[in-house]
Amino acid sequence: MNTRSLSFRLVTWYAGVLTLVFVVLGSLTLIFLRHYLESAVLDTQARRARQIADTLLASVDRTGEQAITRQVEELYSPQVNDRFIRITGTRGRVLYISGPPHDGTFVPADVARPEAASFDRQGVFERRESVRSGSVLIGAVASRNYIVEVGVSTQRTEETLSQVLLLLAVGLPVGVLIAVSGGFVLVRRALKPVNRIAQKAEDISQHNLSERLPVVQSGDELERLSISLNNMIARLEDAVQSSKRFVADASHELRTPLTVLRGELESLAQDVQLKAHTRESLGSLLEEVDRLAEVVESLLALSKLDAGEASAERVRFDLAELVTTTAEQMSLLAEDKNIRVECDAARNVIVEGDRSRMKQVVVNLLDNAIKYTPNGGNVLLRIARESDNAILEVADNGVGIPADALPHMFKRFFRVDDSRSREQGGAGLGLSIVKSICAAQGAEVDVTSRPGGGSCFRVRQPLARGV
Ligand SMILES: Nc1ncnc2c1ncn2[C@@H]1O[C@H](COP(=O)(O)OP(=O)(O)OP(=O)(O)O)[C@@H](O)[C@H]1O
Ligand SMILES: [Mg+2]
Structure with missing residues (x-):
């Protein structure tokens, strides 16, 4: 996968933002839920404390303080219900304190006493008290000379919060995964036309400038x-x-x-x-x-x-015969420089195309081989068949071509050594003509060379069908 591609970057960005949003939303949900649950529990505790104060303590003058313990145990059974209840009288005297709850979530004696100043104007004080094994949520009511405290461990609330956290921890990655997969498919689909446009644009060169890119009528x-x-x-x-x-x-x-x-x-x-x-x-x-x-x-x-005139004429002809006769016609040029031109030709290498244009290819390549080979050198012409192709090689043992010039050889007006080539009368157009003719005939031309060690130009043209 290309990590620099637009689709990858878009989806990664999208996944990152989505995860961040989910994490922030999840954290806020947890914070608000904790706050909401705890205040609901505290309110319930305070209401219960008020109930005890209003019912049991209102009649304490009649029933006596000793009756309180029995009444609380009977009516509220704090131990069985895992509750904390404490009734404190004047001067901090504890009238009643519930025993340890069944679930063992706190030790009642550990719960600190409330300060009298902490109660609001209605005589209510809601708080969260830390004890050794966790926390207790306590609603306390100050009524007459008594303080009634009713509390419950935070364990239940914590359990609910842990379940929500678990749900978020599983749901968040699944949600992100689904959203990202959907996003990826959408982005891929949206960018598909870009690939088609890019492919088509790569195919368009100066030879087929009349072609156009596909236009997706999407209005975008x-x-x-x-x-x-x-x-x-x-x-x-x-x-x-x-x-x-x-x-x-x-x-x-x-x-x-x-x-x-x-x-x-x-x-x-x-x-x-x-x-x-x-x-x-x-x-x-x-x-x-x-x-x-x-x-x-x-x-x-x-x-x-x-203008595309090269491919106008298409005839079948023997490339080997064309090359040998052309070489004979040009032998005078070679003799002037005392260059030996050898021809190694297979028989019946039949190709289809414009014969006179192909002759021009041979002339230009052979002319270069002779021109850029010093007196007494050798030029070898080889015509062969390789699978479905005819191969023409023009090799010399002349001056050769430097490696940095090789990619430019077929460009118009390119000459390796301007002054030397001009002396020899060249304009730098011969090889571009070769290239253009080859392209029009469905042939390919390339060159290999070593400076000082000669050059080899190689033309590969498909054999005529049915040969
Ligand atoms: N066989 C070769 N050996 C060494 N250099 C070569 C050979 N063939 C071509 N070149 C180099 O490539 C350049 C381009 O060749 P090209 O045939 O296009 O132009 P030219 O021979 O200079 O001029 P023109 O062919 O237009 O008369 C030449 O100037 C020469 O420097
Ligand atoms: Mg030339």
Whole structure:
């Protein structure tokens, strides 16, 4: 699971907040419940104390103080009911104190006497008294010269609170778990279109800028986002189209003046009265015009490829035959530099595509191999079949390519060593043409190289079906 994903962070945040809310609510519930239960118990005790004061003590003058013990035992049986009852007379004399309760939750003698000053104006004093084994909730009433105290252990209240606590302790994680699972499903569902948009956006490149991202008509931010992105892609498409159109138009427009320029320069050069240095200048001018014409032709070829014209013609042809004849045609170039070109070709490597474009691939790769290999070097062409693919390898033992340049080899106008490549007449467009042709034919091209140890360009094209 990706811990940095939006869904993970949202759900974690949601779970954290939910747990905090539940814990705070649970704690408040416990505090209020304790307060409510204790005050209810205290009120009951105070009422009972008042009852004793009003009934038994009202008639004490008649019955005598000794009768009190019997009457309390008979009417309230404090021991059996786990109650604490104490009746204190004048000067702190204890008239009656109940015995230890059955449940043994407190020792009556441990319960401290109340201060006379603690009673309110109605003569009532409710309190919580700590004893050795816990606490006792006591309602005390001061009436005439007597203080009647009735109490009960807090054990029952504590038990109820523990049960509520247990319920919360189990219920809280279960509640959080259910809420988080629900939240996770919701977030995942809500973010699903984001994944689809991202996937589609990754697939869109300059070659398929006419495609658009899916728009989920949900009326939410995601709909707005995909519409905005689609508008952006449309603007990009427009910009790319106009830049391609500009390159195509410019190179097309440059062709004619260059041809005229070449013709004029050639006719000037034929003038026999020309001085030697003028003839030399004309020669180098002609060379530059040729170079310019080559660049213009390459640009035109690239803009045609961009426009998708490369895949217009699809025929079956033998790649091995194409490579060997091309190598023969280019043998003069190799001979000039005393480079040995070897051809290791399997027979009948039939592929389907545009033959003249594939020839251009071979020409460009072989031209580079010869150009960037010093005199006396070797170039090996290998054509083979590997499972369903035809493989063309152009390997040389020339200057090689530094590792940091390898990822940029197929970019337009990229040259490893600008000055050296310019000397050799290159514009840096040959390999981008190779790449574009390969892409249009469903082929792939890559390169491996070692500086000083030569390079190997490898084209992989699917074999024609049924071969
Ligand atoms: N076989 C090779 N060995 C060493 N370097 C190479 C090889 N092939 C290409 N390169 C390097 O890659 C650069 C780009 O090659 P690319 O064919 O695109 O352009 P170019 O040969 O300079 O010019 P163009 O092909 O347009 O005339 C070259 O300038 C050269 O530095
Ligand atoms: Mg080249």
